[in-house]
């Protein structure tokens with residue numbers, strides 16, 4: 001199959017120009033003005049943006065958590081992603097206690113079977129390291145295309161690891177060329193604060209934020225940065241939510257240390273007062289780190305503008321409000337932590353980042369496509385528009401109006417974090433490796449089209465598998 005996209009405004013992290021894009025098979029084979037080629041399918045993109053498919057490096061699909069399982073499986077989660085212009089994501093495999101990484105990986109590969117709508121890779125969340133066992137196995141993961149290790153410094157008694165496990169993983173990463181990712185919060189201090197709050201009868205959703213103050217995020221961020229320096233591993237801090245965590249990352253980057261950070265869409269828009277909404281509605285915004293006081297939103301915009309933070313992800317971890325979040329009606333600590341966001345990242349950042357003049361269109365592409373692809377070993381196959389790359393393309397109509405709502409989104413969640421928000425600008429056609437995925441508001445590909453992507457090691461490039469023989 002061949003596709004010709006005519007006359008669109010092609011925007012990458014570095015460029016912005018009008019041209020035609022021609023994809024033959026799964027890759028882009030020509031870019032130029034008024035291309036004289038025949039194609040099976042021609043898309044008129046005059047007046048539209050032609051963007052690289054977005055890459056979301058932080059999602060949780062079909063994951064057991066908090067006494068339940070996230071409501072979006074691979075099919076519904078990836079469908080939701082596709083409608084939002086995301087054509088590749090990296091999901092977290094969670095190692096169970098006592099489980100080998102091979103077993104954990106098998107389980108997550110199984111979840112994809114016959115259901116994948118977009119491409120994805122896997123990170124490995126390390127929860128249990130045993131000398132002579134999983135510690136050795138950890139080093140073999142990059143050979144399988146799993147080139148990032150995630151550690152939780154919070155969720156005591158569940159996913160949290162101690163500093164020994166964190167540090168040993170960093171040492172392995174320094175050897176294998178994997179990237180270490182941390183959920184940075186001081187889980188021990190938070191555990192004390194949660195117990196004290198509950199003992200005092202403070203059970204409402206707002207105590208989720210009050211028991212995880214910004215200092216606990218700042219402390220853990222700094223601790224991870226310093227330990228990574230000792231181990232000599234690169235570090236990526238996920239879901240940075242507040243000034244206290246931005247500052248140590250800023251310092252590290254000024255010093256030239258190998259430290260990178262992401263924030264997520266919701267931290268720009270949702271503040272801690274959302275948790276106080278009556279009738280338990282506040283539970284919709286119970287995710288971790290929690291929504292912060294509003295003044296942090298400007299700190300985050302500034303951080304993504306100045307490259308203190310390099311990526312905006314979604315941390316999509318969707319639950320139903322009615323039936324899952326409500327498990328914590330009488331105890332905020334029993335509310336499953338997480339929210340849906342995979343579908344609306346491009347909508348929200350285009351509207352409030354680009355249209356409101358906070359970041360440029362090039363920077364949007366860098367934050368949502370190019371940087372996540374580069375940091376996670378997917379570039380240049382993913383994350384840009386160039387000859388030889390996968391034809392993962394979003395034809396984006398900058399004039400199309402869209403009202404974000406749970407009544408029209410594709411996640412199975414019964415609410416949307418940004419319910420009722422009106423945006424101007426929405427994906428019109430989405431291609432995955434040259435195959436039409438979304439068109440005219442419909443999913444036009446069958447589940448099963450998505451592929452598992454073996455990622456390159458940190459700092460290395462991922463070339464198309466067939467490039468050498470083409």
Ligand SMILES: [Zn+2]
Pocket residue numbers: 058059060315317
């Ligand atoms: Zn997460």
